[in-house]
Amino acid sequence: MDTTVQVLTPSGILDGTKAQEIRSQVDSALSSGSNVLLMDLKDTTFVDSSGLGTLVSVLKTVRSRDCEMYVCSINPQVKMLFELTSMDRVFEIYENREAFEASR
Structure with a gap:
């Protein structure tokens, strides 16, 4: 199966x-x-609980279509939120886009 990667770059506050x-x-x-x-x-400066819920929701949508979703380039504050909510275990997170591409 050919892999077609689409990069989405939300910016600002993810809520x-x-x-x-x-x-x-x-x-x-x-x-x-x-x-x-x-x-x-x-380019995302902050993620609140509803923003995190949105990411979980779209992850479910993506998986339900037998597709994959990854996250990269999270700032320290967002990383802390992911760790506190154990979302760092749910999402596969890469340091940056280059690290993601190197893993492909």
């Missing part, structure tokens, strides 16, 4: 107000034939 935008981007990427999504959070 409930961005949830629909992210879901739409994920649906669009999957509909266009991408089977691997990389959520590059390099």
Whole structure:
């Protein structure tokens, strides 16, 4: 199976107000034939609980379509949230986009 990677780069604060935008981007990427999504959070400054819920929700959507989703470039504050909520065990996280590409 060919792997088509789509990189999504949300920016600013990832909260409930961005949830629909992210879901739409994920649906669009999957509909266009991408089977691997990389959520590059390099421009994301903060993630709150509803933003984290959105990431979990889109991960479920991606997995339900037999696709894969990865996360990269999280800042220390977001990393702490992922660790406190054990989401670092749910998501496969790469240091940056280059590390993700090197693993492919």
